[in-house]
Amino acid sequence: MKMNTKRFLYGLSLLIVALSLPGCASVKEYQKSRINDSEMELAGRKAEKFETSFYLYREGASGANGGKSSGGCGCN
Amino acid sequence: MKKLTVTVALMLTCGLGWAQTKNEEEPSYEARQLKVEEVNIVSSYYHQEGNNSAVTGGIGTEKLTDYANSFDLVLSKLDRKNRQHTFTADFNIDYYTSASSDKIDPLTISSASKSDVHVYPSLSWRVRNPRTRTTMGIGYSFSTEYDYTSNGFTAQWAKNSVDNNRELSLRASIFLDTWQAILPAELRPSNYGSGAENDRVRVDEKPRNSYNLAVSLSQVVNKRLHLMVIAEPSFQQGLLSTPYHRVYFTDGSLTTERLPGTRLKLPIGVRANYFYGDRMIVRAFYRFYADDWRMVAHTANLEVPVKITPFLSVSPFYRFHTQTAVQYFRAYGQHNPTLLYHTSDYDIGAITTHFVGAGVRIAPPGGIMGLRHWNSLELRYGHYVRSTGMTANILTLLVKVK
Numbered sequence: 001m002k003m004n005t006k007r008f009l010y011g012l013s014l015l016i017v018a019l020s021l022p023g024c025a026s027v028k029e030y031q032k033s034r035i036n037d038s039e040m041e042l043a044g045r046k047a048e049k050f051e052t053s054f055y056l057y058r059e060g061a062s063g064a065n066g067g068k069s070s071g072g073c074g075c076n
Numbered sequence: 077m078k079k080l081t082v083t084v085a086l087m088l089t090c091g092l093g094w095a096q097t098k099n100e101e102e103p104s105y106e107a108r109q110l111k112v113e114e115v116n117i118v119s120s121y122y123h124q125e126g127n128n129s130a131v132t133g134g135i136g137t138e139k140l141t142d143y144a145n146s147f148d149l150v151l152s153k154l155d156r157k158n159r160q161h162t163f164t165a166d167f168n169i170d171y172y173t174s175a176s177s178d179k180i181d182p183l184t185i186s187s188a189s190k191s192d193v194h195v196y197p198s199l200s201w202r203v204r205n206p207r208t209r210t211t212m213g214i215g216y217s218f219s220t221e222y223d224y225t226s227n228g229f230t231a232q233w234a235k236n237s238v239d240n241n242r243e244l245s246l247r248a249s250i251f252l253d254t255w256q257a258i259l260p261a262e263l264r265p266s267n268y269g270s271g272a273e274n275d276r277v278r279v280d281e282k283p284r285n286s287y288n289l290a291v292s293l294s295q296v297v298n299k300r301l302h303l304m305v306i307a308e309p310s311f312q313q314g315l316l317s318t319p320y321h322r323v324y325f326t327d328g329s330l331t332t333e334r335l336p337g338t339r340l341k342l343p344i345g346v347r348a349n350y351f352y353g354d355r356m357i358v359r360a361f362y363r364f365y366a367d368d369w370r371m372v373a374h375t376a377n378l379e380v381p382v383k384i385t386p387f388l389s390v391s392p393f394y395r396f397h398t399q400t401a402v403q404y405f406r407a408y409g410q411h412n413p414t415l416l417y418h419t420s421d422y423d424i425g426a427i428t429t430h431f432v433g434a435g436v437r438i439a440p441p442g443g444i445m446g447l448r449h450w451n452s453l454e455l456r457y458g459h460y461v462r463s464t465g466m467t468a469n470i471l472t473l474l475v476k477v478k
Binding site for chain 1: 116118120122124142144146148239240241288290294296298299300302304306307308310341343344345347349351357359361363365367371373375381383389391397399402423424425427429431435437439454456458460462466468470472474476
């Protein structure tokens with residue numbers, strides 16, 4: 001991978017760490033009514049299942065999106 | 077890369093360095109018998125049109141229609157140690173027709189996979205221990221098409237912080253695939269089969285194996301913001317080219333697609349969900365991707381569910397994707413015959429795509445049409461445009477029973 005790609009990944013990682021640090025302040029269970037809303041779920045949603053499949057077939061990049069990243073042909 | 081490793085290690089340390097305070101999760105009494113958590117039925121219709129089929133060397137129709145259906149059942153039970161067991165059974169079936177597959181063997185009326193049925197069930201078992209705040213699970217998946225079979229094995233482990241605000245998760249998967257090397261009609265050696273159902277002449281079988289490791293860390297930042305970062309390196313080996321893809325050289329000669337026997341992929345994604353006000357949620361996703369075939373890609377997705385009422389939401393979305401071509405890609409008739417590897421498959425070419433659409437979700441408290449267990453109904457439509465001129469439309473219907 002090129003040098004600028006490595007720098008980009010390093011910067012991205014630092015940004016994520018920086019964003020995560022304030023999370024050390026605890027949010028209590030009774031304060032999570034919004035966090036627990038079904039639309040706030042971080043995992044891939046069921047209704048997007050087949051959209052994720054066609055991205056896998058029609059694009060060269062895959063993974064890190066909560067969907068299946070291998071297995072099956074997808075060659076049509 | 078060393079700096080990246082140090083940073084990931086720092087994140088994991090942060091993820092594991094949870095306060096050792098009193099465990100507040102010990103449940104009191106709950107029924108221990110097996111119960112149905114939910115049932116999801118998803119149906120989708122997908123249609124695409126384009127003129128860069130790899131089967132015909134980067135030109136020719138890409139017309140494809142796919143009808144996909146999925147049924148999943150989630151069951152759970154508590155054991156004597158108050159551990160929660162979750163069992164998921166998932167059955168999927170696709171029926172598709174592909175105009176480009178019909179060009180594998182244009183001399184016959186019907187080629188090997190002009191239309192096909194793709195069946196892919198999976199089973200998984202997960203155990204959550206509230207005392208240790210860990211979740212462990214295993215899974216098996218199977219996939220079969222006319223010329224392709226896949227067996228997948230997954231193991232996962234996750235640990236939550238005491239306050240449930242942070243989760244570190246690991247998931248390792250292996251997919252062991254086998255496929256028949258069906259060749260275009262004019263490129264078959266003598267005594268090599270067509271792969272058609274009534275043809276008993278031999279066709280080679282080749283392996284394609286994939287090894288994935290997904291590491292994710294999620295964090296509740298505050299009462300409205302939830303973040304997750306996920307890295308999912310993947311290594312593939314075996315037959316990674318598609319044998320019935322044609323390639324045309326600059327001198328006018330023709331051969332089949334040829335690609336290296338290994339591929340190392342590194343995607344890193346960040347997901348952020350933010351609850352804005354009382355009615356709007358912003359769901360954002362970004363992924364950086366690089367692999368050793370020199371493809372670099374960026375993907376961004378934004379979806380904004382708006383709660384019109386507490387039970388009705390509308391979710392417009394937009395997804396952008398851009399990727400560079402793998403180093404072996406050339407368009408039709410532009411390949412150098414002296415080079416070892418070659419492909420004219422635009423799926424791994426330089427492309428930019430846009431996907432835009434909206435979903436409507438209804439989840440009334442008394443159930444859909446008064447049926448208490450019919451929890452929700454969701455309808456989504458999306459329109460996909462690729463810089464090569466390919467377009468696609470997808471319509472999805474989700475029924476959730478709880």
